[in-house]
Amino acid sequence: MTLKLFELVGIDDARPFSPFCWRSRMALAHKGLSADSIPWRFTEKSAVAAYGSERVPVLLHGESAVADSWVIANYLEDNFPDRPSLFGGAGGRAISRMINSWGDIVVNGGMFPSIVADIPGHLAPVDAAYFRKTREARLGRKLEEAAAERDKSVVAFRKGLEPMRQTLKAQPFLGGEGPNYADYIVFGGFQWARVVSPFRLLEEDDPLYAWRERLLDAFDGLARKSPGYPV
Amino acid sequence: MTLKLFELVGIDDARPFSPFCWRSRMALAHKGLSADSIPWRFTEKSAVAAYGSERVPVLLHGESAVADSWVIANYLEDNFPDRPSLFGGAGGRAISRMINSWGDIVVNGGMFPSIVADIPGHLAPVDAAYFRKTREARLGRKLEEAAAERDKSVVAFRKGLEPMRQTLKAQPFLGGEGPNYADYIVFGGFQWARVVSPFRLLEEDDPLYAWRERLLDAFDGLARKSPGYPV
Numbered sequence: 001m002t003l004k005l006f007e008l009v010g011i012d013d014a015r016p017f018s019p020f021c022w023r024s025r026m027a028l029a030h031k032g033l034s035a036d037s038i039p040w041r042f043t044e045k046s047a048v049a050a051y052g053s054e055r056v057p058v059l060l061h062g063e064s065a066v067a068d069s070w071v072i073a074n075y076l077e078d079n080f081p082d083r084p085s086l087f088g089g090a091g092g093r094a095i096s097r098m099i100n101s102w103g104d105i106v107v108n109g110g111m112f113p114s115i116v117a118d119i120p121g122h123l124a125p126v127d128a129a130y131f132r133k134t135r136e137a138r139l140g141r142k143l144e145e146a147a148a149e150r151d152k153s154v155v156a157f158r159k160g161l162e163p164m165r166q167t168l169k170a171q172p173f174l175g176g177e178g179p180n181y182a183d184y185i186v187f188g189g190f191q192w193a194r195v196v197s198p199f200r201l202l203e204e205d206d207p208l209y210a211w212r213e214r215l216l217d218a219f220d221g222l223a224r225k226s227p228g229y230p231v
Numbered sequence: 232m233t234l235k236l237f238e239l240v241g242i243d244d245a246r247p248f249s250p251f252c253w254r255s256r257m258a259l260a261h262k263g264l265s266a267d268s269i270p271w272r273f274t275e276k277s278a279v280a281a282y283g284s285e286r287v288p289v290l291l292h293g294e295s296a297v298a299d300s301w302v303i304a305n306y307l308e309d310n311f312p313d314r315p316s317l318f319g320g321a322g323g324r325a326i327s328r329m330i331n332s333w334g335d336i337v338v339n340g341g342m343f344p345s346i347v348a349d350i351p352g353h354l355a356p357v358d359a360a361y362f363r364k365t366r367e368a369r370l371g372r373k374l375e376e377a378a379a380e381r382d383k384s385v386v387a388f389r390k391g392l393e394p395m396r397q398t399l400k401a402q403p404f405l406g407g408e409g410p411n412y413a414d415y416i417v418f419g420g421f422q423w424a425r426v427v428s429p430f431r432l433l434e435e436d437d438p439l440y441a442w443r444e445r446l447l448d449a450f451d452g453l454a455r456k457s458p459g460y461p462v
Binding site: 162 | 326393402
């Protein structure tokens with residue numbers, strides 16, 4: 001049964017950049033599944049409204065349409081139980097929900113001010129206008145004002161990663177010896193940044209830098225092969 | 232085989248307060264195990280040096296001595312596999328290490344300035360002097376200076392709990408439908424605060440408040456029965 005994934009893109013259909021879509025793309029790869037990409041842009045609300053969603057990712061699997069990266073991960077875990085587990089058991093699934101929120105708030109939210117001003121340049125005019133309007137409302141200031149302070153805000157961002165940094169001193173992945181969905185939750189944010197912004201979020205001696213390298217190399221370099229800036 | 236747990240106390244032997252000892256005490260209860268308490272004070276280094284540790288908790292189990300709350304949790308999981316699981320599988324164990332670091336840094340470290348000045352009053356003079364000296368070095372200021380700002384620092388502390396707050400809107404415990412070691416990691420900090428300080432860390436409408444109530448009630452009220460301030 002064919003799988004299809006709506007993925008957020010800008011001008012370049014082959015440059016998907018949503019952190020949430022990357023969570024799902026990595027989860028699919030972990031399960032050994034490929035999915036056709038359906039490029040989707042910010043202002044194409046009607047294309048996913050048919051599937052009961054206002055945003056992406058949306059996964060199509062036969063007659064099923066599944067929206068939201070967390071729901072998609074659970075769907076894949078439940079519908080492909082004989083493939084490598086995304087959570088490593090019931091306890092891992094429960095606690096991954098906390099990592100999911102941590103990834104949303106501390107990782108994606110923390111890097112957002114540093115990379116946001118670089119995003120409109122990747123978008124067609126209509127999407128760039130939509131993006132600027134909605135994100136400046138969220139930030140409470142111009143994108144460029146956020147970017148002007150990124151040398152400072154990135155320090156706070158890096159500090160917020162300390163719990164993960166400590167963890168990676170004890171094991172190579174959040175999932176243990178190998179990556180699992182907890183890793184893809186966090187990696188999705190870093191891949192988002194890599195695709196849209198040349199700004200360097202991590203220092204080379206940070207354990208997260210080496211961890212990110214390992215995930216860029218995972219699944220035959222799936223994420224590294226996707227267009228992006230050097231990290 | 233008898234279990235014994237070195238637990239940090241002050242003047243009152245029956246008022247254990249270390250966040251790390253509470254992680255272990257709750258983990259023992261989760262496994263349906265009781266352990267005799269061996270009261271230990273900050274300046275009694277020699278009592279645990281014999282077991283290769285400089286601090287508590289230290290668990291004694293027959294010929295084995297196990298130091299460090301994370302190592303103790305793993306020891307209990309491995310040595311009592313037929314009892315309720317602390318991690319819910321290999322994935323849960325791996326990701327719990329991240330929660331362990333998050334608990335150390337964001338939870339314990341975040342509440343530390345708010346409660347630290349209330350601790351010496353629970354200690355004998357020799358321990359109070361040791362505590363003040365080592366903690367003021369860590370804080371870089373007087374305990375009372377930290378406490379004077381706690382109405383402000385507690386706001387930042389509560390904000391840092393947002394990933395857990397979001398999680399608790401979706402499920403009653405970090406462990407899912409029931410608590411597991413991830414919950415005890417975080418709860419240990421709140422029980423520490425409850426035992427030593429009357430300062431109110433959480434607002435009543437915070438989902439963490441109700442979660443803490445559920446854990447105070449767990450295991451026949453094990454934590455609530457231990458002496459402490461109203462929360």
